[in-house]
Amino acid sequence: MTPLLDVQTLSKNYGQRIGCKDVSFDLYPGEVMGIVGESGSGKSTLLNCLAGHLEPDHGKVLFDTKTDGLKDTVTMSEPERRMLGRTDWAFVHQHARDGLRMSVSAGGNVGERLMAVGARHYGDIRAQATDWLGRVEIREDRIDDRPTAFSGGMQQRLQIARNLVTGPRLVFMDEPTGGLDVSVQARLLDMIRELVRDLGLSAIIVTHDLAVVRLLADRLMVMKDGHVVETGLTDQVLDDPQHSYSQLLVSSVLQV
Amino acid sequence: MSDYNFAYLDEQTKRMIRRAILKGLAIPGYQVPFASREMPMPYGWGTGGVQVTAACLTPDDTLKVIDQGADDTTNAVSIRRFFEKTAAVAVTQSTKRASVIQTRHRIPEEPLSEDQILVYQVPIPEPLRFLEPRETETRKMHALEEYGLMHVKLFEDISQHGQIATAYAYPVMVEGRYVMDPSPIPRFDNPKMEMAAIQLFGAGREQRIYAIPPYTQVVSLDFEDYPFEASKAEGACALCGADHTYLDEVIVDDDGGRMFVCSDTDYCESRRQAGHLGVEGTPYRKDAA
Amino acid sequence: MISVKNATKSFVLHNQGGAVIPVMGNGNLTVNAGECVGLTGASGAGKSTLMRMIYGNYLTQSGEVRVGGLNVAQAEPREILQMRKHTLGYVSQFLRVVPRVPTLNVVAEPLLQLGTPRDQALKRASELLSVLRIPERLWDLSPLTFSGGEQQRVNIARGFAYDYPALLLDEPTASLDGRNRETVLGLIETAKERGTAIVGIFHDESARKQVCTREIDVIEFAPKAAA
Numbered sequence: 001m002t003p004l005l006d007v008q009t010l011s012k013n014y015g016q017r018i019g020c021k022d023v024s025f026d027l028y029p030g031e032v033m034g035i036v037g038e039s040g041s042g043k044s045t046l047l048n049c050l051a052g053h054l055e056p057d058h059g060k061v062l063f064d065t066k067t068d069g070l071k072d073t074v075t076m077s078e079p080e081r082r083m084l085g086r087t088d089w090a091f092v093h094q095h096a097r098d099g100l101r102m103s104v105s106a107g108g109n110v111g112e113r114l115m116a117v118g119a120r121h122y123g124d125i126r127a128q129a130t131d132w133l134g135r136v137e138i139r140e141d142r143i144d145d146r147p148t149a150f151s152g153g154m155q156q157r158l159q160i161a162r163n164l165v166t167g168p169r170l171v172f173m174d175e176p177t178g179g180l181d182v183s184v185q186a187r188l189l190d191m192i193r194e195l196v197r198d199l200g201l202s203a204i205i206v207t208h209d210l211a212v213v214r215l216l217a218d219r220l221m222v223m224k225d226g227h228v229v230e231t232g233l234t235d236q237v238l239d240d241p242q243h244s245y246s247q248l249l250v251s252s253v254l255q256v
Numbered sequence: 257m258s259d260y261n262f263a264y265l266d267e268q269t270k271r272m273i274r275r276a277i278l279k280g281l282a283i284p285g286y287q288v289p290f291a292s293r294e295m296p297m298p299y300g301w302g303t304g305g306v307q308v309t310a311a312c313l314t315p316d317d318t319l320k321v322i323d324q325g326a327d328d329t330t331n332a333v334s335i336r337r338f339f340e341k342t343a344a345v346a347v348t349q350s351t352k353r354a355s356v357i358q359t360r361h362r363i364p365e366e367p368l369s370e371d372q373i374l375v376y377q378v379p380i381p382e383p384l385r386f387l388e389p390r391e392t393e394t395r396k397m398h399a400l401e402e403y404g405l406m407h408v409k410l411f412e413d414i415s416q417h418g419q420i421a422t423a424y425a426y427p428v429m430v431e432g433r434y435v436m437d438p439s440p441i442p443r444f445d446n447p448k449m450e451m452a453a454i455q456l457f458g459a460g461r462e463q464r465i466y467a468i469p470p471y472t473q474v475v476s477l478d479f480e481d482y483p484f485e486a487s488k489a490e491g492a493c494a495l496c497g498a499d500h501t502y503l504d505e506v507i508v509d510d511d512g513g514r515m516f517v518c519s520d521t522d523y524c525e526s527r528r529q530a531g532h533l534g535v536e537g538t539p540y541r542k543d544a545a
Numbered sequence: 546m547i548s549v550k551n552a553t554k555s556f557v558l559h560n561q562g563g564a565v566i567p568v569m570g571n572g573n574l575t576v577n578a579g580e581c582v583g584l585t586g587a588s589g590a591g592k593s594t595l596m597r598m599i600y601g602n603y604l605t606q607s608g609e610v611r612v613g614g615l616n617v618a619q620a621e622p623r624e625i626l627q628m629r630k631h632t633l634g635y636v637s638q639f640l641r642v643v644p645r646v647p648t649l650n651v652v653a654e655p656l657l658q659l660g661t662p663r664d665q666a667l668k669r670a671s672e673l674l675s676v677l678r679i680p681e682r683l684w685d686l687s688p689l690t691f692s693g694g695e696q697q698r699v700n701i702a703r704g705f706a707y708d709y710p711a712l713l714l715d716e717p718t719a720s721l722d723g724r725n726r727e728t729v730l731g732l733i734e735t736a737k738e739r740g741t742a743i744v745g746i747f748h749d750e751s752a753r754k755q756v757c758t759r760e761i762d763v764i765e766f767a768p769k770a771a772a
């Protein structure tokens with residue numbers, strides 16, 4: 001089996017400051033990987049380099065494309081990379097308003113990716129949008145409302161529907177549950193878990209919330225100062241952390 | 257004749273604009289940046305169109321200027337006078353006799369011929385701006401032919417109004433490549449854009465020129481199940497009786513009384529000359545004002 | 546099915562002066578199909594640690610921990626995940642689930658993971674919940690709201706939803722009343738008959754005597770006292 005994503009010695013500097021340094025890992029279809037670390041540890045830089053939003057200074061990001069197999073997304077042409085961005089990849093932002101068009105209805109938000117890849121039948125697009133809104137538990141009669149009229153949790157679910165409608169294979173998530181009420185978080189986590197399982201998605205989730213990765217991620221990567229200090233099975237890293245920083249991170253979580 | 261250079265602009269500026277026009281003709285629908293000059297009129301009054309017209313005019317040309325189809329509105333009259341004064345060219349109200357026609361918001365009803373140039377005044381040249389305000393991003397979208405967003409706008413229309421409600425500035429795809437804003441002409445005029453004449457578009461404030469060469473394919477965007485329709489008001493012109501032209505609605509009294517008349521004044525008049533008569537029209541007399 | 550050879554394990558506490566706590570010096574264990582091996586030994590002797598090492602939850606420093614064909618001590622995370630999905634079930638003392646997910650779905654989860662059709666998975670889950678006497682009116686609620694005994698039984702139902710070839714049971718009968726205890730012991734017997742290899746920790750001595758084919762005192766595995 002070929003990995004879906006094969007990352008090799010990826011580095012990104014901001015001038016003298018290290019964004020992320022020599023990160024290597026692979027991700028197989030159906031796997032969910034968590035990246036944890038405190039603010040400034042380089043996890044968001046890494047995620048943006050992987051998703052093609054930032055150009056790394058060094059390293060490769062090989063993605064298993066449908067047509068050509070493993071291909072370096074860092075050096076591929078921009079049109080090709082952007083095409084991946086709206087077909088095989090999805091990006092769920094922490095703030096839904098960064099990932100949604102706030103002036104466009106929920107239906108239009110979900111339909112955009114379909115239209116971007118050539119769908120031209122209004123009835124079909126609307127039917128698919130309706131179906132996806134249902135899957136993220138947004139009532140059908142809200143389809144013509146703008147996201148500005150939605151609660152934070154609904155906006156986040158809409159963002160997920162908008163991203164998944166074209167059947168991506170790899171989903172990048174940046175703190176997907178950050179800033180939401182705890183009760184809303186739980187429902188969203190459960191939904192993400194089910195979608196990942198039912199659709200066989202691979203996902204990379206950046207978060208500083210260890211409870212989130214325990215529930216969602218199969219594997220875990222711990223970052224500090226731009227470096228990966230520990231990787232492994234999620235529950236193993238959380239229950240038997242080896243690196244001093246991982247131990248500190250795990251022991252710092254407040255118990256409820 | 258005045259002390260102005262021919263057609264107001266200096267020769268270097270006209271050359272620069274002509275180069276932009278040629279580039280625009282070579283890449284139909286592509287927005288060519290140009291160094292728009294200050295003109296002796298406010299932005300929004302056709303500064304782009306005037307510059308393009310100035311670059312096209314020769315002393316032998318006959319100029320017609322229309323605003324929403326009419327030759328006798330303020331904007332049309334001012335621009336016509338401007339070129340009479342600065343270029344001393346012949347002017348006309350007849351579509352057939354004109355070699356250069358500058359227009360705001362309409363295409364004449366009379367089909368144009370290969371020896372004519374139609375110059376449009378354009379307020380906002382970027383059709384994607386409604387949904388994507390970043391110019392860097394829209395340029396990239398044009399370059400990469402990422403036009404899904406344009407359909408999102410039409411999708412929103414249908415969702416909210418049950419049909420595509422965009423009535424003017426209806427986006428078109430030019431020669432299968434560039435999505436273009438046809439300027440705020442009614443969508444009734446969209447099918448006419450596949451024509452024999454050269455079409456030039458000038459946006460002064462936005463500093464963009466674009467063009468459609470003769471006989472170029474211009475397709476109005478739509479959905480398979482909501483096809484494009486070149487709609488107009490139901491009814492016929494009250495003056496000339498035409499039921500195939502774009503009509504303006506005119507309120508005639510305080511009781512909601514109204515009538516429809518041709519928006520193209522020259523076309524309406526020539527029909528009446530030819531003996532056509534609408535329900536409220538009077539037979540044509542040469543001396544009638 | 547399960548074999549542990551010369552396994553060692555110690556914890557290094559970097560944030561407490563680098564203290565090293567050795568917990569296992571020489572772990573050796575073989576469990577064949579159809580066997581149930583009970584781990585005994587005083588509290589803190591390393592029974593749970595050994596289980597967690599077999600499950601891949603704790604890293605093994607040296608030696609070998611084999612489940613089926615896989616050496617867990619050196620396996621890639623994804624190999625361990627596959628093993629947990631298809632080969633090795635684990636009933637822990639703690640229930641760890643996404644808040645607000647209905648009990649029925651929690652129990653059906655291992656089957657759904659394997660791609661079992663939803664209706665079949667839910668049917669199996671409801672059978673198990675009935676057998677374990679979780680009232681049907683609770684099935685749509687999250688088990689996090691349940692009593693300790695009920696949570697324990699949900700955990701067991703989840704562990705037995707799929708017929709794993711190997712099972713780890715950490716105090717499966719601890720907080721159960723007599724009838725439920727018998728039910729759980731019955732489930733274990735059935736699994737044994739099916740050929741499941743089981744490692745269990747039972748504080749309840751009579752339960753241990755009833756289901757275990759062998760007992761091993763983990764004190765044998767303890768590290769040689771810093772000598």
